[in-house]
Amino acid sequence: MKTAEKLAAGWLLTLGFMFLTISVSAGIQKHDMLKPIPGADGNSGKEFLNKPRLYRLNYEATQGLIFGVPTLILGGWLSLGLYHQSRQEKKALNQQMSDRLQSIFYQMLQENKGRMTLLGFAIKSELPAIAARQYLDEKAKEFNANFKVSEDGTVSYHFEI
Numbered sequence: 503m504k505t506a507e508k509l510a511a512g513w514l515l516t517l518g519f520m521f522l523t524i525s526v527s528a529g530i531q532k533h534d535m536l537k538p539i540p541g542a543d544g545n546s547g548k549e550f551l552n553k554p555r556l557y558r559l560n561y562e563a564t565q566g567l568i569f570g571v572p573t574l575i576l577g578g579w580l581s582l583g584l585y586h587q588s589r590q591e592k593k594a595l596n597q598q599m600s601d602r603l604q605s606i607f608y609q610m611l612q613e614n615k616g617r618m619t620l621l622g623f624a625i626k627s628e629l630p631a632i633a634a635r636q637y638l639d640e641k642a643k644e645f646n647a648n649f650k651v652s653e654d655g656t657v658s659y660h661f662e663i
Contacts, residue, residue, distance in 0.1 A: 507584055511584060514573050514576050514577030518570050518575075518577055521566045525563045528566060529559075531559050535559070603629075606626050619657070620638060
């Protein structure tokens with residue numbers, strides 16, 4: 503459904519721009535048509551207006567505006583709605599991920615009596631090592647955790663429970 507909405511918004515925006523382009527083009531042609539044509543002696547010659555063509559250009563300019571503006575507004579409104587919906591979905595997904603990580607973090611703290619390793623948290627949370635380290639570092643700052651480095655170089659976090 504979202505793909506159909508994206509396609510509809512794209513088509514409406516494209517169609518609206520096309521109609522407005524036709525309107526602007528007709529206005530420019532009308533303006534050029536109404537310019538006086540200088541004669542050979544420098545004076546403007548007798549003006550001959552093609553009234554049917556002038557009427558047609560007025561008609562095209564008006565119709566381009568009548569169809570272009572609402573189409574463009576509708577396409578913009580659909581695009582803006584899709585943008586806001588996408589932002590809300592991303593926000594909800596980030597909140598869901600944050601809640602899941604927090605749940606795993608607290609569960610591991612209880613199971614391990616406040617001791618946690620980077621590898622253990624990364625495995626349980628299914629996060630890459632860099633993201634797991636960032637998360638644990640933030641929590642360590644938040645809860646004033648102690649760090650211990652073992653002989654083999656692994657870092658363990660010790661939280662007071």
